[in-house]
């Protein structure tokens with residue numbers, strides 16, 4: 298018998314089988330409690346005091362851009378941007394390639410991004426490649442997904458690509474102490490400058506085969522555009538609502554179960 302796997306003796310007896318679904322909220326609550334403990338963790342050398350919950354939880358919107366090429370399927374699984382940042386070298390191994398001009402919105406749901414009150418970075422975008430895949434980042438407050446604030450680093454709202462930590466306290470329009478849930482990443486599409494034969498918004502690579510066609514990009518394989526493998530709130534606060542809701546649900550479920558048992562005995 299393998300420990301932890303169900304075998305004959307610990308199978309749930311028929312008469313208790315109905316209570317089995319109620320065990321699921323209980324297990325979910327256990328996970329929620331573990332996540333809310335907020336054990337600090339260091340991910341790619343960056344400290345996240347809130348631990349695993351600091352990372353993005355949901356994909357809200359994903360519109361892949363253009364520029365994918367080659368025979369392999371593009372790396373367009375947007376869920377790769379969620380959870381603790383992790384990627385390994387290879388095709389689509391832990392990252393989403395949003396494509397030239399692609400647009401990805403993720404949300405924090407069990408935690409929120411907020412200001413730190415100082416110049417230390419608050420939001421970390423984990424992006425592969427180096428400075429040839431520029432992107433723009435906007436954030437939106439909880440409950441206000443349409444009101445986006447464009448982040449800036451050293452006065453520029455076009456970020457040079459690669460992983461970057463952003464101090465949101467320094468950004469105009471960011472409200473101290475406000476809770477931010479949404480992070481929008483937009484890839485700045487490269488295009489060809491016919492005057493130089495080089496790509497703009499890139500490290501200066503040569504244009505594609507026809508330098509006079511701005512859409513003739515160098516082939517970029519399945520990993521066109523910024524390659525996102527994590528979005529983490531360094532300055533993170535725990536979202537308060539899910540836990541009480543879960544407790545109430547469990548209370549109701551246990552109450553129903555007790556009532557059922559009383560009825561059966563009667």
Ligand SMILES: [Ca+2]
Pocket residue numbers: 349350351352353354405406407408
């Ligand atoms: Ca989270």
Ligand SMILES: [Ca+2]
Pocket residue numbers: 412413414415416417418419464465466467
């Ligand atoms: Ca800060």
Ligand SMILES: [Ca+2]
Pocket residue numbers: 394426430520521522523524
């Ligand atoms: Ca890429």
